[in-house]
Amino acid sequence: MALTLYELAAGERRFSPYCWRIRMALAAKGLAAKRIPIRFSDKVQLAFSGQDRVPVLVDGDTVISDSWRIACYLEDTYPDRRALFGNAIARGSCRLINQWADRVQLAGISPLVTYDIFRHIDPEDRAYFRASREKRFGRPLEAVQAERDERVHDFRASLAPLRATLGEQPFIAGDAPAYADFIVFGGFQWARSISEFPLLEQPDPVYGWVDKMLGLFNGLARQSPGYTW
Template sequence: MRNKLTLYDLAAAEDDRRFSPCCWRTKMALAHKGLPHEAIPWRFTEKDAIAASGQGKVPVLVDGGATVADSWAIALHLEKSYPHLPSLFGGSSAMHLTLFINDWVDRVVLPALAPILAVDILAHLHPKDRQYFRATREKVYGRPLEEVSADRATRVVAFRNLLEPLRTVLRKQSFVAGDTPAYADYVPFAAFQWARCISPFKLLDQHDPISSWRLRMLDTFDGLAHRAPGYPV
C-alpha cells in the first residue's frame, strides 16, 4: 500500500488561492507521477507547522516517514521513490540538464518576476502574513513594495527579453522537454502560474510562443493548473 502524501502549500487569504511557484513545481510533479496528495494550506508565518522539515519554507512534502523540503529535493525524492511511475526527467543525463533549467528559473526568471508581482501578492495575502511579507521583501529591495511594482510596465519589457532562450526553444519544439512536458517544463511554467494565481497584470504578448506553451501547460493533467483560482491569461 502506498504512503499517504501530504504537501504544505502556500495559500493566500482564501484557502484555495495557492500561488507559490515552488509549490506549483511540486504539484505538477505529483500529477506527472499520478500521485494523489493532500495539500494543506499554509501561510508564511506558520513556521511551527513545518518545523519537522528543519527549515521555514514550502513546499514541504511528507511521504510516510520522510519529510522533504525544497522543490528540487522533492523532485529527486519522487523520482527515486517512485521509479516505476513516469519519469520526471527522462533519465539521468536529462536530470542533470533539468537542473540547469531549474537554476535558470531560480536565478533569472523569478528575480525578474517578483518585483512585478509584489503589490498583487501583498493584496492577496492572509492579513497575518502581510507584515512578514512586506518586511522581508522590503529589506531586499530597500524601498516600499508599492514603489518596487510601480515601474512594472517597464520591468515587463526586460522580463520578456530575459525569456528569449525559452522562447527560442519553444519555436522549435512543443515543450521544453520535447514532445511531451516534463519537470523541465513545470519549473518555468510554475513561475507563470505564480503570476496567474495572484496578479491580473499581463505578462506576455498573446503572439509570443511562450503564451501558446503556457496555454498547453494550463491544459495538462486535465487542466490542473487552469482549474486553480486565478486571473485570465
C-alpha cells in the same frame, strides 16, 4: 493516501512557484496528495521538517523539503510512473534549467507581482511580507509596482532562450512535458495565481506553451484560482 504536501496559501490561492513545480510533478506521476495550506505566519507548522520553507512533502515516514530534492525523490521512489527526467543526463541538465528559473525567471517576475501578492495574502501575513520584501527591494512595494510597465519589457527579453526553444518544439522537454516544463511553468502559475498583470502577450510561443501547460492533467492549473492574462 500516504502523501502530504505543505504549500503556500493566500486564502484559496496557492501561489508558490516551487510548490507548483511539485503539484505538476505529482500529477505527472499520478500521485494524489493531501494538501495543507501554509500562510507566511504559519511557518512554525513546518518545524517538523527541520526548516521553514515550502514545499514540504511527507511520504509515510519520509519528510523532504526543497522542490529539487522532492522532484528527485519522486523520480527515484516512483520510477515506474511517468518520467520527470528518465535518465541521469536529463536530471543533471535540468538542474541548470532549475537554476535559470530561480535566478532569471523568478527574479524577474518577483518585482512585477510583489505588490499583488501583498494585496492577496491574509491580513496577518502583511506586516511580515511588506517588511521582508521592502528590505529586499530597498523601497516601498508601491514604488516597485509603479515600475512594472517599464520593467516587464526586460523580463520578456530575458525569456529569449525559452521563447526560441518553444518556437522549435512543443515543450521544453521535447514532444511531451516533463520536469523541465514544470519548473518553468511554476513561475508563470505563481504570477497567474495572484496577479492580473500580463507577464506575457500574444503572439508569443511562451504564451502558447503556458496555455498548453494550463490544460495538462485535466486542467489542474487552469482550475486553480487565478487570473486570465
